[in-house]
Amino acid sequence: MTRTVCIIGAAALPVGKWQKPADAPEQVLEHELLAGLVLDAVADAGVERGDIGAMAFSQCRPYTLQKYFATFMAHYLRLPCTGTVAEVLGNGMTAGLAFEQAANDILLGRARVALALGVNFESATSAAEHMMSSMRATGDVDFQVPFGITPIAWYAMDAARYIHEHASSRAELASVAVKNRAHAALNPIAQFRKPITLEDVLAQPMIVEPLGLFEVPPRGDGAVVLVLAEEDVARGLGRPYVRVRSRGFFHEGAHQISEVPNDMIRLISAETAGRTAYEAAGVGPADMDFAELYAPCTIVEVLASEALGLLPRGQGARAAAAGETSLGGRIPICTSGGLQSRGHPAYVTPFYSLFECAEQLRGRAGARQVPNARLGVTSAELGNYNAALVHVLEAVR
Amino acid sequence: MLEIIDIATPRAYPPRVSAFTRRFWSSLAEGRLETTRCTACQRFSFPPKQLCPHCWHREVAWAPLSGNGRLYAATAIHAAPLAFRAVAPYRVGIVDLDEGIRLACALLENLPLDSPVRLVVLRHPDGPLFAARSVG
Ligand SMILES: [Zn+2]
Numbered sequence: 001m002t003r004t005v006c007i008i009g010a011a012a013l014p015v016g017k018w019q020k021p022a023d024a025p026e027q028v029l030e031h032e033l034l035a036g037l038v039l040d041a042v043a044d045a046g047v048e049r050g051d052i053g054a055m056a057f058s059q060c061r062p063y064t065l066q067k068y069f070a071t072f073m074a075h076y077l078r079l080p081c082t083g084t085v086a087e088v089l090g091n092g093m094t095a096g097l098a099f100e101q102a103a104n105d106i107l108l109g110r111a112r113v114a115l116a117l118g119v120n121f122e123s124a125t126s127a128a129e130h131m132m133s134s135m136r137a138t139g140d141v142d143f144q145v146p147f148g149i150t151p152i153a154w155y156a157m158d159a160a161r162y163i164h165e166h167a168s169s170r171a172e173l174a175s176v177a178v179k180n181r182a183h184a185a186l187n188p189i190a191q192f193r194k195p196i197t198l199e200d201v202l203a204q205p206m207i208v209e210p211l212g213l214f215e216v217p218p219r220g221d222g223a224v225v226l227v228l229a230e231e232d233v234a235r236g237l238g239r240p241y242v243r244v245r246s247r248g249f250f251h252e253g254a255h256q257i258s259e260v261p262n263d264m265i266r267l268i269s270a271e272t273a274g275r276t277a278y279e280a281a282g283v284g285p286a287d288m289d290f291a292e293l294y295a296p297c298t299i300v301e302v303l304a305s306e307a308l309g310l311l312p313r314g315q316g317a318r319a320a321a322a323g324e325t326s327l328g329g330r331i332p333i334c335t336s337g338g339l340q341s342r343g344h345p346a347y348v349t350p351f352y353s354l355f356e357c358a359e360q361l362r363g364r365a366g367a368r369q370v371p372n373a374r375l376g377v378t379s380a381e382l383g384n385y386n387a388a389l390v391h392v393l394e395a396v397r
Numbered sequence: 398m399l400e401i402i403d404i405a406t407p408r409a410y411p412p413r414v415s416a417f418t419r420r421f422w423s424s425l426a427e428g429r430l431e432t433t434r435c436t437a438c439q440r441f442s443f444p445p446k447q448l449c450p451h452c453w454h455r456e457v458a459w460a461p462l463s464g465n466g467r468l469y470a471a472t473a474i475h476a477a478p479l480a481f482r483a484v485a486p487y488r489v490g491i492v493d494l495d496e497g498i499r500l501a502c503a504l505l506e507n508l509p510l511d512s513p514v515r516l517v518v519l520r521h522p523d524g525p526l527f528a529a530r531s532v533g
Contacts, residue, residue: 131478142412143444146526147489147503148481150474157470157491164510209473257491259443261499264470264491
């Protein structure tokens with residue numbers, strides 16, 4: 001039988017600095033926060049605890065002391081499962097893959113209701129120390145890391161190339177950060193909500209040229225729980241829900257850069273995964289009412305928007321500067337505030353994107369609601385968009 | 398032969414050396430840039446690999462590289478990992494070598510993209526690294 005996966009409930013912690021320093025007398029514990037969110041999300045879904053048959057966790061950061069976190073949580077919640085209980089890891093794509101793991105248990109008939117959930121705590125570790133680890137994830141330890149290439153340095157090189165090839169400018173790219181902050185101002189769970197101007201963005205200290213502090217993601221902690229269900233279950237609940245219309249995935253077979261010279265700023269993974277997802281849903285980019293993209297830096301949002309066909313190639317930065325991707329514009333992008341302002345607790349970031357899609361498609365996004373949002377597209381990625389996971393989501397009301 | 402530039406300080410993050418990659422680092426220390434080339438399809442790979450990633454042939458041979466290319470992309474890193482704090486800000490770039498190989502490395506100057514560049518050896522007291530600089 002053909003099954004369809006739906007998102008029927010969701011809960012998310014406001015992104016921020018939740019983690020306490022290791023020597024603080026009182027700690028904020030990951031499992032305590034996440035367990036509360038599970039109850040919130042399940043209540044939001046309107047299902048019973050006994051309906052849940054699977055839990056797919058995004059793996060915690062190494063800074064989380066409790067190991068085997070998934071099975072620890074099964075105990076904490078006293079939740080027997082007939083499907084899978086597992087932790088999933090895949091760099092920035094981690095939560096996207098955990099979402100798929102939960103969805104697959106439903107598609108395979110192993111569970112009628114499944115949780116996709118996770119917590120990312122990292123803010124008590126300084127950026128300089130964290131980068132000692134993260135640069136080993138986004139580069140060859142022996143042939144790239146010795147040059148000190150940090151994760152966002154790769155995106156900075158995308159930005160340099162983009163400006164060079166498309167006669168764009170830092171100011172055009174920086175307009176994406178202004179737009180995202182304006183969206184975040186309307187999002188109660190965003191990490192940074194005070195509106196900023198283009199001058200503010202351009203005045204920030206340089207982080208990786210040509211990107212300054214407001215054009216790269218802040219560090220933060222977060223946790224999200226999504227409740228997924230087979231469509232029969234979703235339909236029976238009598239509430240708005242989100243249908244997962246399609247997915248697309250592509251890994252280009254390269255890590256950060258291809259050793260065979262290619263067009264680095266044409267994100268072939270997002271292009272291919274996007275095409276797969278659109279075709280499977282029988283829709284096109286022009287049918288999307290909004291997009292919630294995994295884009296750590298301003299430039300990445302521009303490149304991903306272009307690769308997903310939402311903006312013309314080489315014109316993405318200009319379109320953002322012209323307001324086309326703002327709320328009220330032609331195609332609102334990252335209505336949550338995006339990774340720069342909503343925040344980027346990396347291992348749960350794709351959950352936050354799906355959370356925003358669920359809010360928009362259930363008509364619950366408040367002041368940032370896209371009117372009559374019916375179809376949305378979301379992406380997750382890893383490396384320098386070496387792989388992309390794209391979902392097309394649909395409102396059912 | 399690549400130009401060799403002496404650097405007084407040790408490498409911030411020394412690469413590991415294996416029985417296989419020792420050849421690359423030893424040659425580099427003497428000013429020779431080498432990588433592996435497939436004996437079947439004749440294509441280069443970088444970093445050097447024990448098999449050909451292009452055709453999955455198992456036999457490869459070491460081959461010299463000119464070290465000449467052009468600068469494809471570049472940045473300067475101001476927010477640095479702990480090990481690189483002392484040298485921040487520092488430049489890195491992506492270089493397309495004439496042999497059709499793309500690699501990332503240190504960049505010694507602020508150059509416009511698409512500038513011709515050549516690779517040089519940075520001879521640190523604990524071992525070599527490679528970097529790109531302008532031609533001439
Ligand atoms: Zn070959």
